[in-house]
Amino acid sequence: MTATTRSNEPGKRSSSGRMIARVVWMSIKLLIIPVLCVAALIVGLAIGYVVLGDKPLSDVFDFNTWKHMYDLVFAEGG
Template sequence: MKAPSRSNGKSKPSFGRIIARVVWMSIKLLIIPVLCVAALIVGLAIGFSVLGDKPVSEVFDIKTWKHMYDLVFAEGG
């Protein structure tokens, strides 16, 4: 006489659970870079407007960053 087979409790996960795990892992992987970029933007805006006494809109102007690049990498002479 054989004993009836038992399931070991490891059933195949449903499609919804797989999608939920993929979404959760994506969120966990992306949260740090997104927070770093947000902190960079907020820091630039606050530093440029408070310390530099300039309008916040100039932070996102390409001319501002070209001028900064030219100041940093100008030939000293």
């Protein structure tokens, strides 16, 4: 019996390597839009709150700031 030899050419990849590369590429393509949307939301909140509202940037990431805004918007009009 003779052992089969594998081709160690640098240009050829195994089928499992191609499958892993396709899965990684598809994951990147699926995640890029949500990641960009979240980044745009954070940048938009920061610009709007700091530039338009003349408030410090640290208040953008404070939970109590957004709770207060929620309470103002959805308050009962008495």
